[in-house]
Amino acid sequence: MCELLGMSANVPTDICFSFCGLMQRGGGTGPHRDGWGIAFYEGKGVRSFHDPAPSVDSEIARLIKDYPIKSHVVISHIRQANVGAVNLENTHPFSRELWGYIWTFAHNGQLDPALFDMPLGEYRPVGTTDSEYAFCWLLGQIRERFPTRPDDFAELNSFIHSCCEQLRALGVYNMLLSESTHLYCYCTTKLSWLTRRAPFGEASLKDYEMAVDFYKETTPKDVVTVIATDPLTENEDWSALKTGEMIVFVDGDPSWSRSAIAD
Amino acid sequence: MCELLGMSANVPTDICFSFCGLMQRGGGTGPHRDGWGIAFYEGKGVRSFHDPAPSVDSEIARLIKDYPIKSHVVISHIRQANVGAVNLENTHPFSRELWGYIWTFAHNGQLDPALFDMPLGEYRPVGTTDSEYAFCWLLGQIRERFPTRPDDFAELNSFIHSCCEQLRALGVYNMLLSESTHLYCYCTTKLSWLTRRAPFGEASLKDYEMAVDFYKETTPKDVVTVIATDPLTENEDWSALKTGEMIVFVDGDPSWSRSAIAD
Numbered sequence: 001m002c003e004l005l006g007m008s009a010n011v012p013t014d015i016c017f018s019f020c021g022l023m024q025r026g027g028g029t030g031p032h033r034d035g036w037g038i039a040f041y042e043g044k045g046v047r048s049f050h051d052p053a054p055s056v057d058s059e060i061a062r063l064i065k066d067y068p069i070k071s072h073v074v075i076s077h078i079r080q081a082n083v084g085a086v087n088l089e090n091t092h093p094f095s096r097e098l099w100g101y102i103w104t105f106a107h108n109g110q111l112d113p114a115l116f117d118m119p120l121g122e123y124r125p126v127g128t129t130d131s132e133y134a135f136c137w138l139l140g141q142i143r144e145r146f147p148t149r150p151d152d153f154a155e156l157n158s159f160i161h162s163c164c165e166q167l168r169a170l171g172v173y174n175m176l177l178s179e180s181t182h183l184y185c186y187c188t189t190k191l192s193w194l195t196r197r198a199p200f201g202e203a204s205l206k207d208y209e210m211a212v213d214f215y216k217e218t219t220p221k222d223v224v225t226v227i228a229t230d231p232l233t234e235n236e237d238w239s240a241l242k243t244g245e246m247i248v249f250v251d252g253d254p255s256w257s258r259s260a261i262a263d
Numbered sequence: 264m265c266e267l268l269g270m271s272a273n274v275p276t277d278i279c280f281s282f283c284g285l286m287q288r289g290g291g292t293g294p295h296r297d298g299w300g301i302a303f304y305e306g307k308g309v310r311s312f313h314d315p316a317p318s319v320d321s322e323i324a325r326l327i328k329d330y331p332i333k334s335h336v337v338i339s340h341i342r343q344a345n346v347g348a349v350n351l352e353n354t355h356p357f358s359r360e361l362w363g364y365i366w367t368f369a370h371n372g373q374l375d376p377a378l379f380d381m382p383l384g385e386y387r388p389v390g391t392t393d394s395e396y397a398f399c400w401l402l403g404q405i406r407e408r409f410p411t412r413p414d415d416f417a418e419l420n421s422f423i424h425s426c427c428e429q430l431r432a433l434g435v436y437n438m439l440l441s442e443s444t445h446l447y448c449y450c451t452t453k454l455s456w457l458t459r460r461a462p463f464g465e466a467s468l469k470d471y472e473m474a475v476d477f478y479k480e481t482t483p484k485d486v487v488t489v490i491a492t493d494p495l496t497e498n499e500d501w502s503a504l505k506t507g508e509m510i511v512f513v514d515g516d517p518s519w520s521r522s523a524i525a526d
Contacts (some may be wrong), residue, residue: 043350044352059330060330090308122385126365133441243340
């Protein structure tokens with residue numbers, strides 16, 4: 001299994017603290033030695049980093065831990081390979097353009113090979129993972145149903161949830177997805193989230209001896225949600241998503257959610 | 264005007280030396296203070312870095328200068344903005360997927376606003392530059408004419424050249440483009456190239472006090488071509504492309520070229 005990390009915030013926020021915890025799991029406290037990647041949205045632009053080397057050894061990961069890139073939406077992934085070789089084209093997060101927006105995607109889990117029989121639309125995978133195939137299928141479905149960006153996202157959110165449910169029928173499908181403003185979080189087995197807002201307190205990482213006092217780092221209006229495969233801190237109350245549940249975060253707050261469609 | 268830098272090599276090669284020269288032009292010896300970006304192909308995978316900050320000040324640029332990422336094909340760009348604000352989504356190189364390959368594009372020059380009347384196919388710009396619009400138009404043309412990857416690239420190369428000629432009719436269009444194996448270099452005003460092969464010698468940068476003895480860094484079979492807006496070294500023989508000329512490099516060697524179609 002891989003590890004996912006996402007962030008949604010109402011002000012540009014750095015993810016150094018959470019990323020520091022995550023990267024320990026990439027060959028340090030965790031077994032996920034098969035590369036890692038991270039995408040930071042700044043407006044509609046995306047800054048992304050991919051490295052097939054373990055995050056705990058990576059020069060680039062060290063840069064990101066030390067150099068605060070501030071962003072509204074972040075998607076990160078560290079990989080323990082199951083389907084697909086360990087190389088750059090198989091390293092999450094994956095991205096494709098739709099409606100003049102860069103969509104970014106990361107997946108944790110494994111899907112039945114029947115996935116590869118699902119017909120693709122306009123998007124083709126570059127690598128050989130089940131994850132990238134699922135992303136290409138999903139985005140092709142969205143493109144076919146919504147040829148242009150809808151004004152109201154409710155119908156789109158509902159459609160994305162129903163597509164995720166189809167993918168869950170093929171196995172374990174935990175997903176983070178964004179187009180720059182909305183962060184889609186879908187759970188099959190493991191995904192937890194935590195919102196930090198005033199009054200801010202101190203948080204301590206589980207995987208590394210490090211604490212931060214967010215009171216000193218924030219303003220009273222800041223709202224920041226962090227989503228991770230497993231809770232990253234030991235002294236905060238994380239909520240776990242249920243199987244088949246999707247929550248869409250906008251500006252740090254949940255803006256839409258739906259439970260599993262009855263199986 | 265911006266500065267382009269490209270590389271094509273028959274073995275994975277780092278670009279630290281040339282990049283060190285280029286980044287000086289980003290606010291150091293040159294006026295190109297409006298961001299920079301670089302894409303490294305490793306197989307079909309791409310590792311890319313984008314920063315709207317000047318390259319000479321950039322932490323990320325320093326990392327790339329010091330940390331040798333080895334690649335067969337590299338495309339880099341430092342920007343002096345003319346069309347489009349200075350922000351991440353307007354920072355070259357741009358990329359889109361076609362046929363399961365990530366195409367990467369960088370442009371130097373400026374095109375007439377009539378460009379924005381040219382109908383787009385499947386690809387939409389994320390930012391507001393003439394460059395990204397031209398790329399979306401070009402890739403849409405390629406996709407329409409070649410729905411699947413051709414076995415023989417001669418017809419494709421010729422088609423890309425004719426599209427570049429259409430863009431040149433709108434102004435200054437110097438371009439670097441790749442899909443991982445082929446590096447397309449098209450010139451309107453300024454683009455020079457240099458192939459290094461055995462016997463290797465020493466090269467000295469023009470923009471920075473630095474020399475490298477490639478004899479010590481290479482094997483006798485290595486072939487490495489560097490393409491840049493202006494020659495980066497002062498003691499080597501660079502060749503300038505002519506107006507309307509395109510050269511396609513594969514594994515460090517020119518594999519196809521064509522002169523301007525008679526105007």
